[in-house]
Amino acid sequence: MSKKWVGIILGTVLLLTVAGVYMALESLEPDHKSTQEGQGEGAAQAAEVKSKKPTVTGKVDGNPFEEDVKTPISEELMRQYIHAMSHQKVRAGEKWSFFKITNERITFLLQQLDDEEYKNDEEYREILTGWQKGDFSQAVSDHNTVWRLMGGTIGKAKGLLSAKQEKDYLEKQTRETR
Template sequence: MNKLWVGVIGAVLLLTAMGVYFIASLDQPGEKVESVDNIEETTGESASVTRTSGESSAENPFGEDVKTPLSEKLMQQYIHAMSHQKVAAKEKWSFFEITDERLAFLQNQLEVQQYKNETLYADILSSWQSGDFSNAVSQHNAIWNLQDGSIGEATGLLSPKEEEAFKQDWGKETR
């Protein structure tokens, strides 16, 4: 019986120490923490808090307080969420309106950080900055595949009318 109690107390102490270490490592003083609002199709959870074009912070035009340079995962998430403005898909769990400010911010991240899929991101951002969204379906699906997406594959481009309706409908859903 004593051995059982020693084991239980040891396990509790170990778990407590691990919890304290984990919590302490989440938010170091003066350091920005990567957003937890970006749970996406890769996890199957729709817990993301999305923002539209009206919200922004001084540093990040996506309106989130995140560590920069952006992680690969967050770079993908921002491009993916913006692509939803242009593509038809059965499910869309995130959305950020495509703006010049956001495109420039992401382009700047490519200049200060190296990414595994940097060429893909640069090609997407370059075409979008020039107003070319003709490949948005394949661009969305390329990012979606990198995120191991299983739901929400893009199936076509939205017409300008459908795009406006999507932006208006999304704004109503997030209010």
């Protein structure tokens, strides 16, 4: 093979690698932005809700996700929040978002379910009600249910994290957001 062809092949591989890294970095956002696999629109666009009920613009008082969104939140954003919180409890090949599970966040999402009709209301309510009771034994199934609803193809949960793995994961997330 001539040096010319080797140069062309290496140049092409380098260009594709750089493009891939760029696209991967562009798809990653800080943990509070909830970028998800399988999501069609960004979280900000997902928060645009077409509803008969009045909405509030700007930082919603009491929104524990610290995002500027309109309430009631969209179905897509409901899925993104639950999915991002489930990452605290599950082992998966890829995790592209994170929100720490808190009682305040669970309560907020349950209130949203009370205020708005969602296509998958029963699934969300079952997940959040279990979590509110401190039951995370079904977190793998919970993650994968929401992941499927999002059209997920990468990052299926394979098991629960041990207490130590969860602690390490939370510490890593805290370090990365500083």
